[in-house]
Amino acid sequence: MAKLEKVKVDVLDLKVGLYVSALDRPWSQTSFPLQGFQIRSHRELSALKAVCQYVYIDSQKSNFENDAARQQILNSSTADKRDVNKVRKSTKPLDIDHGFYAFNNNLPTSAQYQRANEDLVRVSDSIKSIYSELRAGTEIDEAKLNQASSILTDAIVKMPAAAFWTALLQEHDDRIYNHGLRAATWALLCGRHIGLEVLQLKRLAQGILLKDVYRLSGKFSAQTKSDPVLASVSLLRESNAHPKVIAVVKYHCERFNGSGKPFGLLGEKIPFLARIASIATAYDLAMYPLKDQGSAKSPSQAAKVLYNQKGKAFQEELVVEFIEAIGLYPLGTKVTLSSGETGIVIKNNPNRRLKPEIMVVKDSNGSDLDVPHTINLSSVEGLSITADLPSTGSDNELKSIFENSVLSLASNDDKNTGSGGFIKRLFRSESAAAV
Numbered sequence: 001m002a003k004l005e006k007v008k009v010d011v012l013d014l015k016v017g018l019y020v021s022a023l024d025r026p027w028s029q030t031s032f033p034l035q036g037f038q039i040r041s042h043r044e045l046s047a048l049k050a051v052c053q054y055v056y057i058d059s060q061k062s063n064f065e066n067d068a069a070r071q072q073i074l075n076s077s078t079a080d081k082r083d084v085n086k087v088r089k090s091t092k093p094l095d096i097d098h099g100f101y102a103f104n105n106n107l108p109t110s111a112q113y114q115r116a117n118e119d120l121v122r123v124s125d126s127i128k129s130i131y132s133e134l135r136a137g138t139e140i141d142e143a144k145l146n147q148a149s150s151i152l153t154d155a156i157v158k159m160p161a162a163a164f165w166t167a168l169l170q171e172h173d174d175r176i177y178n179h180g181l182r183a184a185t186w187a188l189l190c191g192r193h194i195g196l197e198v199l200q201l202k203r204l205a206q207g208i209l210l211k212d213v214y215r216l217s218g219k220f221s222a223q224t225k226s227d228p229v230l231a232s233v234s235l236l237r238e239s240n241a242h243p244k245v246i247a248v249v250k251y252h253c254e255r256f257n258g259s260g261k262p263f264g265l266l267g268e269k270i271p272f273l274a275r276i277a278s279i280a281t282a283y284d285l286a287m288y289p290l291k292d293q294g295s296a297k298s299p300s301q302a303a304k305v306l307y308n309q310k311g312k313a314f315q316e317e318l319v320v321e322f323i324e325a326i327g328l329y330p331l332g333t334k335v336t337l338s339s340g341e342t343g344i345v346i347k348n349n350p351n352r353r354l355k356p357e358i359m360v361v362k363d364s365n366g367s368d369l370d371v372p373h374t375i376n377l378s379s380v381e382g383l384s385i386t387a388d389l390p391s392t393g394s395d396n397e398l399k400s401i402f403e404n405s406v407l408s409l410a411s412n413d414d415k416n417t418g419s420g421g422f423i424k425r426l427f428r429s430e431s432a433a434a435v
Contacts, residue, residue, distance in 0.1 A: 017063035084313070140210075160189060250274070255278070333345040334388065337358070343375070358376075
């Protein structure tokens with residue numbers, strides 16, 4: 001029986017000593033030798049995993065430890081290690097403390113909103129300054145980064161509603177940059193919900209704010225051969241960024257079932273903060289897609305995207321916690337009611353997630369109301385949300401409603417708690433289909 005020479009192998013199965021004779025893409029799109037090469041180090045392994053999904057090895061030129069190792073590689077040539085529909089269960093429970101921070105469901109006051117706006121400007125200026133310094137070839141200003149993440153984290157911890165509205169209403173002048181700010185906000189809200197300590201929240205925020213640093217450094221183009229994730233990691237290492245921040249950047253594109261990039265890590269091998277970052281990033285991109293990434297989804301549709309990927313792209317338990325933290329209909333969500341009226345979610349009911357408090361702004365004929373009024377759906381029998389609407393990309397109308405009407409309703413509400421198994425009940429049918 002003739003020995004196989006050219007064998008297709010998933011990059012997850014590659015070992016030092018194997019001889020790569022062909023790639024899954026033209027050699028000219030990579031930095032590897034044109035005539036093939038033998039893998040001599042783990043650095044070369046990582047480089048292959050960063051740019052390829054599979055390669056072809058020459059079994060005659062490869063060095064195998066023994067016959068068993070050779071047979072294992074040949075057997076793996078038919079296996080699909082990147083099955084995006086593969087379901088993986090968690091091997092250990094999440095360390096969660098819902099009572100670590102006081103529950104806060106109050107409407108933001110004008111003073112809180114003003115402060116949150118000022119905080120966002122400071123964070124924005126600091127991060128933009130950091131990117132400018134990186135483009136100039138200087139190291140990251142650690143003090144400036146710490147200050148920015150501290151401001152953002154402090155706002156989320158102490159006045160989450162004000163911080164949420166501020167992130168929601170920010171100007172859309174730079175899609176990638178604003179995506180980072182919003183995704184960091186969603187991730188911090190989730191982290192607050194599950195009880196992450198402040199230092200962890202800061203590292204999480206820093207990682208998400210810097211995850212696209214290579215794309216925003218002025219060095220990225222469509223013809224760039226480097227993987228953007230690993231290129232960002234390289235930039236951050238050169239700038240002496242904190243290892244936990246680098247880990248968020250390095251692994252936020254990994255997927256819980258091993259189908260992610262660039263390393264194909266499985267399950268809990270993906271750092272915890274990076275798992276949160278991957279969910280927050282996917283959620284934001286579903287609602288605010290970048291150029292050529294499809295149409296915008298509504299918040300409930302974005303939540304359904306996450307839920308349908310539980311146990312696949314994302315850790316099941318963490319998806320549930322994220323949706324409970326953000327809400328099925330987050331603050332600011334534009335909704336239509338069964339009465340035909342249109343409104344905006346201004347307050348969530350943690351015990352009845354489908355029944356938030358709504359500010360009605362349009363009547364059943366679609367005409368603007370002279371004086372918007374509020375309805376607590378949990379107190380009105382027979383009235384419900386029939387649909388929520390995606391962001392149009394221009395939130396001037398929403399901003400006007402919030403600043404002119406919602407802020408005037410701010411009051412010291414009684415503390416309210418509880419969430420339970422709402423998310424599991426809500427998506428039961430989708431859960432069955434997904435599994």
